Every structure is written in structure tokens, then in C-alpha cells.
Amino acid sequence: NWTMSAYRSKMIEKIRAQVGTGRVICGLSGGVDSSVAAVLIHEAVGDQLTCIYVDHGLMRLNESEQVVTMFRDQYNIPLVHVDASEVFLRELDGQSDPETKRKIIGRLFIETFEAEAKKLGGANFLAQGTLYPDVIESVSFTGGPSVTIKSHHNVGGLPERMNMQLVEPLRELFKDEVRVLGRELGLPESFIGRHPFPGPGLAIRCPGGITPEKLDILRQADAIYLDEIRKSGQYDKIWQAFAVLLPVQTVGVMGDGRTYEFVCALRAVTSVDGMTADFYQFDMNFLGKTATRIINEVRGINRVVYDVTSKPPGTIEWE
Numbered sequence: 632n633w634t635m636s637a638y639r640s641k642m643i644e645k646i647r648a649q650v651g652t653g654r655v656i657c658g659l660s661g662g663v664d665s666s667v668a669a670v671l672i673h674e675a676v677g678d679q680l681t682c683i684y685v686d687h688g689l690m691r692l693n694e695s696e697q698v699v700t701m702f703r704d705q706y707n708i709p710l711v712h713v714d715a716s717e718v719f720l721r722e723l724d725g726q727s728d729p730e731t732k733r734k735i736i737g738r739l740f741i742e743t744f745e746a747e748a749k750k751l752g753g754a755n756f757l758a759q760g761t762l763y764p765d766v767i768e769s770v771s772f773t774g775g776p777s778v779t780i781k782s783h784h785n786v787g788g789l790p791e792r793m794n795m796q797l798v799e800p801l802r803e804l805f806k807d808e809v810r811v812l813g814r815e816l817g818l819p820e821s822f823i824g825r826h827p828f829p830g831p832g833l834a835i836r837c838p839g840g841i842t843p844e845k846l847d848i849l850r851q852a853d854a855i856y857l858d859e860i861r862k863s864g865q866y867d868k869i870w871q872a873f874a875v876l877l878p879v880q881t882v883g884v885m886g887d888g889r890t891y892e893f894v895c896a897l898r899a900v901t902s903v904d905g906m907t908a909d910f911y912q913f914d915m916n917f918l919g920k921t922a923t924r925i926i927n928e929v930r931g932i933n934r935v936v937y938d939v940t941s942k943p944p945g946t947i948e949w950e
């Protein structure tokens with residue numbers, strides 16, 4: 632795509648002009664936007680960029696390793712991997728209110744990021760994967776609804792607090808253009824087409840209280856579900872698909888024994904922008920097969936249900 636390659640060169644010049652010999656810090660989330668921004672900035676200013684990956688212990692199976700390996704080994708981008716899972720899980724212990732959980736995660740994320748940035752000796756610039764729709768949304772929100780449905784998790788407020796200037800090379804782009812740019816930069820296809828994943832991670836897919844054991848059960852179920860979706864060629868037709876571990880145990884029978892284990896809910900939706908969504912119409916055989924695999928392979932789950940709620944009235948995530 633020649634237009635995107637021209638955009639790439641133009642942005643590289645622009646980043647160099649803005650940053651000069653300054654230092655840039657970029658928070659990686661594992662998502663497409665921050666990844667593309669990081670690779671582009673690295674191409675522009677090389678090791679003047681350091682990425683910080685705050686691992687809150689709420690990522691999916693093997694996800695943190697994949698992100699760290701890709702950036703460190705494949706792209707040679709200086710990357711600090713902060714394993715903060717203990718702190719996050721400790722502070723989330725016993726918390727079951729969705730907004731309280733979100734706020735704890737948002738606060739800890741900022742505190743952890745800030746502390747790591749200080750350890751690096753600070754920086755003049757903070758890189759963010761802000762997209763054009765984010766720019767418009769923050770403007771139009773002024774006249775928007777006054778009810779907060781969910782407090783979203785981001786690093787807003789950090790640049791002022793830390794006295795840093797923003798570097799936002801994706802500000803003129805829509806999501807599909809970011810994907811084109813990502814391909815242009817050589818990011819793997821499996822990474823570029825990934826479903827969105829919320830900042831608070833698996834914490835909001837474990838309604839109620841969180842424990843390491845529950846997170847582990849959820850990770851396994853979620854991995855099997857996504858594996859089946861990929862194998863059946865449906866991944867790219869779906870906006871987002873994930874498992875939710877319900878805080879409910881039900882009675883089941885396995886072999887000659889009684890079981891009393893958790894219920895797992897499966898969610899999949901189609902959407903254009905996440906603002907509205909329809910539940911995805913799986914074939915019943917697919918759901919049956921996936922449920923059987925989850926129950927057979929994951930200890931701790933003995934029942935699987937499928938969520939047939941669209942948005943509105945449901946939200947995509949359960950919390």
C-alpha cells in the first residue's frame with residue numbers, strides 16, 4: 632500500500648522533528664494501537680524509546696510472554712516488563728464491586744507506570760496510540776450522557792502529572808488504517824487482526840471476587856474457546872469473543888461421581904465500533920463441541936452457557 636508507506640515516512644520525519652534528542656516512554660498494552668505506535672516511534676528515534684509493559688496478572692494465557700518476546704526479540708525495542716501481578720491481586724483481594732475493581736486497577740496501573748518511568752530517569756515524551764475516533768470522542772463527550780456506565784481504564788492525566796509531552800503518531804488514523812500501517816511495519820497478521828481486549832483484563836471477566844485459582848480456570852477455558860473459534864475459521868467474523876467465569880457453582884455428574892463446580896459463560900459479538908453489538912450466531916454443534924472440550928479439559932468448570940444478549944441492553948463485557 633503506497634499511501635501508507637508515504638504516511639509512514641512522513642510520520643517518521645514528524646516524530647524526529649518533535650522528539651529531537653529527547654527520551655520517549657511508551658506504555659504497551661499488548662493491543663494493536665500501542666504496538667503500532669511503538670514500532671513506528673522506534674523506527675524514527677531508535678533507542679531513545681523505551682517501552683513499559685505493566686503486567687497486572689490479568690492477561691490471557693501466554694499473552695504477556697508473547698508481547699514481551701515480540702518486542703524485545705523480534706523488534707529489539709528496549710522494553711521493561713514489570714510483573715506487578717502480586718500487587719494487583721493483593722489489592723483486588725476481597726473486592727467484588729465492578730466499579731471498585733476497575734478503579735483499583737486504573738490507579739495501580741498509573742502508579743506502577745509512573746514508578747517505572749522514574750526508575751528509568753524520566754522522559755520528555757509519552758507515546759500513546761491515540762486514534763482519530765478517540766480524538767473526536769473526547770470532544771463530543773462534553774455534550775454526551777452524564778451517566779458513567781463503566782469507568783474506562785487509561786493513562787489519561789499521566790502526561791501532566793509527569794510533565795511530559797505527548798507523541799501520538801496515530802492521531803489521524805482510523806482503526807482499519809492502523810492495521811494497514813501495522814502490516815506495512817511488518818507486524819504479524821495474527822497480531823494485527825486481534826480482537827480488542829479491555830484494560831482491566833480478566834478481572835472484569837470474573838464477576839465478583841477474583842482469586843488466582845479462578846483466573847487460572849478462566850484462562851484455560853478462554854484459550855480453548857478461542858482455539859475452537861480460530862480452527863473453525865470464525866475469528867475474523869467476530870468483533871470480540873471471550874469466556875466469563877461466573878461466581879456460581881452448579882451440580883453435575885461425571886463418570887459415577889457428583890461434581891459441584893463453576894459455570895462458564897461464552898460471549899461473542901459482532902460490532903462496528905463497540906458502541907452497539909449483536910450476539911454472534913454460532914452453529915449449535917460448534918457450541919456443543921466447545922462446551923464439551925471446556926468441561927472435559929478444565930478442572931473447575933462443569934457447565935457452559937452461551938450469552939445471547941445484544942448491546943444495548945447488555946454491555947459487551949459482563950462488568
Ligand code: XMP
Nearest residue numbers: 782783784827828829830831905946947948
Ligand atoms: P462494553 O462492555 O462497555 O465494552 O460494552 C465496549 C468495548 O470496550 C472494551 N472495554 C474496555 N476497553 N478499557 C478498555 O481499554 C476498559 O476499561 C474497558 N472496558 C470495556 C470492551 O472490551 C469492548 O470492546
